Amino acid sequence: xxxxxxxxxxxxxxxxxxxxxxxxxxxxxxxxxxxxxxxxxxxxxxxxxxxxxxxxxxxxxxxxxxxxxxxxxxxxxxxxxxxxxxxxxxxxxxxxxxx
Amino acid sequence: xxxxxxxxxxxxxxxxxxxxxxxxxxxxxxxxxxxxxxxxxxxxxxxxxxxxxxxxxxxxxxxxxxxxxxxxxxxxxxxxxxxxxxxxxxxxxxxxxxxxxxxxxxxxxxxxxxxxxxxxxxxxxxxxxxxxxxxxxxxxxxxxxxxxxxxxxxxxxxxxxxxxxxxxxxxxxxxxxxxxxxxxxxxxxxxxxxxxxxxxxxxxxxxxxxxxxxxxxxxxxxxxxxxxxxxxxxxxxxxxxxxxxxxxxxxxxxxxxxxxxxxxxxxxxxxxxxxxxxxxxxxxxxxxxxxxxxxxxxxxxxxxxxxxxxxxxxxxxxxxxxxxxxxxxxxxxxxxxxxxxxxxxxxxxxxxxxxxxxxxxxxxxxxxxxxxxxxxxxxxxxxxxxxxxxxxxxxxxxxxxxxxxxxxxxxxxxx
Ligand SMILES: Cc1cc2nc3c(=O)[nH]c(=O)nc-3n(C[C@H](O)[C@H](O)[C@H](O)COP(=O)(O)OP(=O)(O)OC[C@H]3O[C@@H](n4cnc5c(N)ncnc54)[C@H](O)[C@@H]3O)c2cc1C
Ligand SMILES: [Zn+2]
Numbered sequence: 001x002x003x004x005x006x007x008x009x010x011x012x013x014x015x016x017x018x019x020x021x022x023x024x025x026x027x028x029x030x031x032x033x034x035x036x037x038x039x040x041x042x043x044x045x046x047x048x049x050x051x052x053x054x055x056x057x058x059x060x061x062x063x064x065x066x067x068x069x070x071x072x073x074x075x076x077x078x079x080x081x082x083x084x085x086x087x088x089x090x091x092x093x094x095x096x097x098x099x
Numbered sequence: 100x101x102x103x104x105x106x107x108x109x110x111x112x113x114x115x116x117x118x119x120x121x122x123x124x125x126x127x128x129x130x131x132x133x134x135x136x137x138x139x140x141x142x143x144x145x146x147x148x149x150x151x152x153x154x155x156x157x158x159x160x161x162x163x164x165x166x167x168x169x170x171x172x173x174x175x176x177x178x179x180x181x182x183x184x185x186x187x188x189x190x191x192x193x194x195x196x197x198x199x200x201x202x203x204x205x206x207x208x209x210x211x212x213x214x215x216x217x218x219x220x221x222x223x224x225x226x227x228x229x230x231x232x233x234x235x236x237x238x239x240x241x242x243x244x245x246x247x248x249x250x251x252x253x254x255x256x257x258x259x260x261x262x263x264x265x266x267x268x269x270x271x272x273x274x275x276x277x278x279x280x281x282x283x284x285x286x287x288x289x290x291x292x293x294x295x296x297x298x299x300x301x302x303x304x305x306x307x308x309x310x311x312x313x314x315x316x317x318x319x320x321x322x323x324x325x326x327x328x329x330x331x332x333x334x335x336x337x338x339x340x341x342x343x344x345x346x347x348x349x350x351x352x353x354x355x356x357x358x359x360x361x362x363x364x365x366x367x368x369x370x371x372x373x374x375x376x377x378x379x380x381x382x383x384x385x386x387x388x389x390x391x392x393x394x395x396x397x398x399x400x401x402x403x404x405x406x407x408x409x410x411x412x413x414x415x416x417x418x419x420x421x422x423x424x425x426x427x428x429x430x431x432x433x434x435x436x437x438x439x440x441x442x443x444x445x446x447x448x449x450x451x452x453x454x455x456x457x458x459x460x461x462x463x464x465x466x467x468x469x470x471x472x473x474x475x476x477x478x479x480x481x482x483x484x485x486x487x488x489x490x491x492x493x494x495x496x497x498x499x500x501x502x503x504x505x506x507x508x509x510x511x512x513x514x
Contacts, residue, residue, distance in 0.1 A: 048340035
């Protein structure tokens with residue numbers, strides 16, 4: 001069980017959270033213009049890196065708000081958490097949250 | 100403490116001895132006709148059928164760790180073919196038929212034990228979906244029955260069929276020809292037989308790059324040097340996205356931790372395999388006597404080969420409600436593998452946009468049962484540069500065309 005630092009509530013147990021997959025996947029701006037291939041990319045294809053990954057979490061059993069996190073998928077370490085709408089923190093800033 | 104086990108016949112005494120020599124550890128050659136990346140069950144079986152059926156023996160299986168130390172060593176070994184759709188029936192039943200003759204074919208024990216599988220239903224919708232699947236299975240010539248709670252109890256007397264629990268057992272599908280096999284022996288059997296036909300099995304050899312010239316694959320870079328290859332076949336399970344990324348290919352795959360655990364050795368109490376999709380547990384009793392239990396996947400992507408404790412808690416509470424008799428069993432050890440989950444819970448097997456590069460992945464939580472079948476079909480695909488009819492539906496293209504094979508309901512692990 002991990003402690004996940006909700007940007008609003010602070011560190012809480014992993015079991016209070018719900019995972020939302022890759023972050024920053026924008027809905028197509030002009031949906032009617034998309035080819036089948038582009039739709040497939042939007043609907044089914046996600047990054048799956050072995051290493052840092054920007055992803056969404058919801059603190060569903062707490063404040064019930066969504067936020068983003070950068071997590072290392074090899075170690076499960078949360079390198080940073082940040083609010084929706086904020087840009088992905090630079091890697092150097094990311095290291096700090098964990099220490 | 101008194102031991103329930105008679106010293107004259109300890110559990111596992113009937114198992115074959117561990118072999119002390121099965122294959123060499125050769126130096127990689129400069130070039131091969133076919134390089135297979137990943138020395139799990141799928142990679143080894145593919146090499147075996149390439150050599151045996153197609154006469155292609157200038158083959159290397161490259162494994163970054165030790166042979167069959169990935170998911171092959173970590174799974175709960177359940178084998179069945181009771182999937183919903185015709186496409187799945189084709190490949191999983193093909194595999195089950197090969198399991199039925201595998202010991203003889205390999206000349207090696209794999210302890211395939213057709214003790215049957217129960218897939219429990221816990222809600223009215225589960226019941227309807229299950230009955231539909233039984234009917235679909237029968238139309239495909241696959242053995243399947245629908246059992247009411249008393250029928251479940253007859254097959255597996257230790258299942259709690261009380262209707263006064265949170266998730267009462269409302270019935271189950273039963274596939275009598277399903278079962279389990281001894282995963283290590285399966286890997287060793289394939290490895291030994293492939294080696295005997297001239298295949299090089301190379302351990303501690305991680306593929307770090309894939310070379311192409313024009314649209315064609317030409318070589319792999321490894322931690323033990325460059326190896327030229329006429330064809331390259333990916334059998335890397337949880338790491339397929341990383342490998343495909345080396346040629347700029349993006350896959351609709353998410354890698355997740357999936358856990359299992361075993362109890363201490365117990366007297367035989369559990370005669371079959373019981374799976375429950377709704378409460379996230381599946382249980383069988385290993386040949387030696389451990390209870391082998393699987394869980395659902397961890398929700399997040401992960402390559403760490405360890406999972407979350409709360410998943411084990413959920414799995415154990417479900418197991419205890421279903422099997423009150425387990426309440427005093429001790430947990431011996433837990434572990435996790437990395438499974439590659441696709442959007443429709445079906446595998447991706449076939450050609451890629453890169454000539455000579457072949458893809459086998461997306462088996463997620465259920466690829467052990469496919470080992471012989473996918474080995475046979477994938478070898479055919481590589482040898483003929485054309486899919487076998489059983490893996491033809493499982494292309495990467497289906498996510499663009501929309502011809503999905505949605506097996507979430509029959510995949511039996513929550514994801
Ligand atoms: C806990 C658990 C329970 C499961 N239960 C079942 C079950 O009951 N029934 C069932 O049918 N299936 C089950 N599965 C799924 C099944 O184990 C997998 O689908 C199947 O093993 C995948 O094929 P494989 O055996 O080739 O994979 P693996 O054994 O994982 O083989 C892939 C190999 O590739 C190697 N590799 C990766 N990257 C590289 C690289 N760059 N270079 C060289 N080598 C590389 C890895 O080290 C690994 O050995 C379970 C899985 C887990 C984790
Ligand atoms: Zn919160």
